[in-house]
Amino acid sequence: MRPSFVAGVAGVLVAASTYGQYASGARGWLLAMEIVLGVAGAAATPLLARRPVGTALGLAALAAVSPTVTPTATIGTLHVASFGPLPVAAGVTAAGVGAHAVRGLWLPVPGLPYGWWLVLVVACHAALLAAGALGQTRRALIASLCERAERAEAEQGRRVAEARAAERAALAREMHDVLAHRLSLLATYAGALEYRPDHPPERLATAAGVVRAGVHQALDELRQVITLLDDDPAGTDRPPPELADLPELVEESRASGTEIDLRDTRPAPAEVPGPTARTAYRVLQEALTNARKHAPGQPVRIALDGAPGTGLLIAVCNPLPDAPAEPVVPGAGRGLVGLTERVRLAGGRLDHPVTAAEFRLSASLPWPA
Incomplete structure (x- = not known):
């Protein structure tokens, strides 16, 4: 249900109450004026989205002469307090208090002293200002928490990427250190087989055996390097080599x-x-x-x-x-x-x-x- 419609219905009800209480001597024109002002205030409510301060002050001015504008004036004050700076919201709130104080002078509420009327007006507008400020604070807090969560997620993603890059670099260094040494030995023996085919068969067989054993050792060491990425340390057959x-x-x-x-x-x-x-x-x-x-x-x-x-x-x-x-x-x-x-x-x-x-x-x- 739109706020302008609610404000219009509330304005009509206030006008009916005013008609029954204060306009017994001039019922026709007074009721018409109250209804017209209430409808005008409800029609002006959508302007709060584009010009909140000016619209709220205009509604407060109308509330000084007509009780039917009080609901829409209240909506204007709450809107400015919810979305405007605190000094501006305090000024609009003070204008609303002043407008209702003026109306209480020429159109007093029967059975309610003017002093108590002022107390009620000030308390209601103070509550509107506090509610608006609390809403702003809550929205700002939620936005700040969302921003911090996004930053934390981005930071976590960056740390994960850095950890992965460091792990890849460590694995690359390990593979180079292990395989380069083993393959250089194999290349040396293979070169001897290629360039010295005149060696005795026994020496050629020995060199071929060294090459075969070296290949097996290279595969075994490659398997050990790959297990560095495994979370299960039991997959490693032997500890990494040390100075001993x-x-x-x-x-x-x-x-x-x-x-x-x-x-x-x-x-x-x-x-x-x-x-x-x-x-x-x-x-x-x-x-x-x-x-x-x-x-x-x-x-x-x-x-x-x-x-x-x-x-x-x-x-x-x-x-x-x-x-x-x-x-x-x-x-x-x-x-x-x-x-x-x-x-x-x-x-x-x-x-x-x-x-x-x-x-x-x-x-x-x-x-x-």
Whole structure:
């Protein structure tokens, strides 16, 4: 039901009451004037949507001369209080109080003193102002909560996207570290089979067996890398390699024909903690892989030093060939980039300068006391 229709019906009822109470001596013209003003006030109600303040003040002025305009004047005051600024709403409310106070002077309510009339008028308009302000506050609060919910949802989506990107980057680094080392060994043995078919059958069979075993190991390591994304840790057959597995890594490289000089001057009883040990293993694995890819046949020197509380120091260097060698395994050139990020996340630092004569890789990792 539209407010203007309700206001019109209320105006007619007020006019009938006024007709019965105050117009006993001039019933015809007074009743007609009340009805006309009540209908005019109801017709002006839709203007509140476009010009709320002016319409509300006009209705308040009509309420000063006609009780039938009181319902529509009340709607105007409530509308301004609900959607307008508080100072403007307070001004319109004061205008409504003044209009009804003026009407009470020339058209008093029988049996009700003028003072009590003013109290009722002020209380009713104050209630209208408070209701409008409360409605504004409620709408503003709901809008603020909706905005905060949207921001929180967007922030959560951003965090999920960042977590996924970080997981993909970690998986890519792990796959590179694992497979590049294994495939470079396979390429070395496969190259020997291709370029030296005159080897004795026993040596060719041995090399072919190494290639076959290496393929199985590569597939096994690839399976372990993929299980990093699985929520069930039971799917991993063995723990990731650590620094304690360095002798096996060195023997694999020596078996492929790389001469390695390993010097480990760390204190014997001290053990490198798990995260640092895994990072150190990946550093040495990448260094040996790069040596086989870019400087095949050149000797590699590895030095390990450090102690708990001072940190772990890793140094790897190998001479460069006179002419650039074609890599035995094509690479994307991202191994050292990913390795640098891995070391940085572990709290260490990685440097890999290249001189005219040799390639050097040095890393420092934290080793808590």
